[in-house]
Amino acid sequence: MRFDDRKKRILSAIVETYIRTGEPVGSKTLSEFPEISVSPATVRNEMAALFEMGLLEQPHTSAGRVPSHLGYRAYIDSLMRTKPLTEDEKDGIDALFNISDPDPDKLLADCAETLAEYTGCATVAMTTTPSYVTVEHIDIVPADATTVVLLVIASNGVVKSKVCRLGFRVNTGIADFFRKFAKDRFCGHTLKEISAEFVNAVSIQLGEYSGVFNPLIVGIYELCKEVYDGQYYLGGQEKLLTYNEYSDRALEIMKLISKREKLGPVIGNNPSGVTVFIGKENSLSQLSGSSLLVARFSIGENDCGTIGLIGPVRMDYSRLIPHLEYFAEKLGTLLSITYQRKTGDDNG
Amino acid sequence: MRFDDRKKRILSAIVETYIRTGEPVGSKTLSEFPEISVSPATVRNEMAALFEMGLLEQPHTSAGRVPSHLGYRAYIDSLMRTKPLTEDEKDGIDALFNISDPDPDKLLADCAETLAEYTGCATVAMTTTPSYVTVEHIDIVPADATTVVLLVIASNGVVKSKVCRLGFRVNTGIADFFRKFAKDRFCGHTLKEISAEFVNAVSIQLGEYSGVFNPLIVGIYELCKEVYDGQYYLGGQEKLLTYNEYSDRALEIMKLISKREKLGPVIGNNPSGVTVFIGKENSLSQLSGSSLLVARFSIGENDCGTIGLIGPVRMDYSRLIPHLEYFAEKLGTLLSITYQRKTGDDNG
């Protein structure tokens, strides 16, 4: 059986109409489409053929047809016309970003929230740190009699700080001693290496002082871990409630996606560009009724994270794919500006 | 009509049974309670009286009775026997806290999440900063050629730091100059004073350098604002979905409570101890079907925030009130340890 042009037009019309209305599409409706214009009976013959080919499904005998996962796949891979963003839309998105906090931690959280607002889907934003990234610099700054600020700078330019309260007074001697000790032990090591065991070993080297300095060592460990683990933000989880596809499963899905260890592996290892998982195509059984759109973003050449959309299989791919693409690109650009480390020139 | 002892027992039984089952309570059920043991007809007479007094409602003629808001109020204020936490329960909660991050920012977020898990309600945790709190100390630490860490210490002991990336190289001279400038201008002022206008005025004093140093000034402003605004964390919003009371309003409620400017004023000005808002008693019309339990927590003598539960009016007050009380107390204790500033003695 040939997948000829008319079959393609009919499949496209079914997918697009179903996405729009959520109702199974019947032969009469389709026959009235200008790009089809044949009688309902003919459409029925074609639909029977598309059903044979596994591209359509039928909820029950006397209902219209609905795209199968294979049907969506064929539509997305070769039939769909994506609608590129208009300049106005781009400007709208840019404006949303301009007001957001330039702090990279918050940037990602804001991006997840904004993307959710813009697309009506639940979103996820995640960063990953390459395993070759090392600790470049460690500092300890006394803030107050018994409080210090710990500072870790990684070789990829990420800087994290943490307030650390101690049970004793910190004078410059103590600070200098610990600063040197920490630099010697941590700098140059990859973040990946700095495990709980590594930290234990370091702590032991402090001998009788290990108990005293332990909060600081742990603080450094936590900062390193924070940098290495990267971030994981969700946005607009409540959007799932607006789709009746999720009527009673919404809670389960919300719990699932809130766990990085579950969703991370699925969305974290994809090629650049937008990857689409339709229904069962992803490996999480609970998400078999959902589609995932994921896009990687990068700082310059360095791939550094993923943003994704989670919604019902019946989502408007042709609109959402270009949007997600633009968000990922924009996010990369903004992060690049933040992490531009070698600007060099003095302005003041 | 006297609100005699038997009426009280009947009202208590109705409230408790309705909270447990969610179904209107009938005279036959009640007559079988050992503490009532009169015939259904007698119970009906009493119920008619309680209805007259406005303490009960009837969903429809042939249904049992349900407590009115006034009925809940009477129950909570004078009839309810709260169930104090067992030592085991306390230990369980303590254990949950012990594993949590001692960083006060995270402590509050964890507390909200844990409390939600423990109670099955949506939760909110919020800190407030008294208006007399001032900026005590400001520092700027060069981290990297073009990156510095800003540090603000407030007089209530809160320390916040922020990584700030600049478009120019920072040498010690620049850092020293700016440190002195910022200390002179900000230290001693209350956080409340440090508004956008205040910051503009400060910026102008930098004259031709104001453009260059602006990111730093803004950074300080943001840190001060962050300290002054305090925190606002939600936990277990998805718990609302498990109550059929919220079948389709859950989304609306979730959106509402996510806005501090909406919920903050309602829960922020209550006396110490646990305050209960039953249904319409709070000023937000969207929350008329919900009850709020709020408790203040404090560091030593200083009141510093609120934690609260949001759930259906039909919630188990006798269990939840002591739990919330204990969480608030625990939170205060843990924060006190973190913010214990004058420990003084050297341990090392």
Added chain:
DNA sequence: TGTTGGCACTCATAAGAGTTGAGTGCTAAG
């Protein structure tokens, strides 16, 4: 050979009728 009108068939959905049962209010007797 592809297209179309006609027709019998299917089946989800909605509407109506009847039944059930939990619960009430009222009354009169204990």
Added chain:
DNA sequence: CTTAGCACTCAACTCTTATGAGTGCCAACA
């Protein structure tokens, strides 16, 4: 004051019937 008895109410359930959107298949037509 308490209680048994009784008629009444009404949501919820079941059963039946009607409706209509949509199908598959066949025969006729271009």
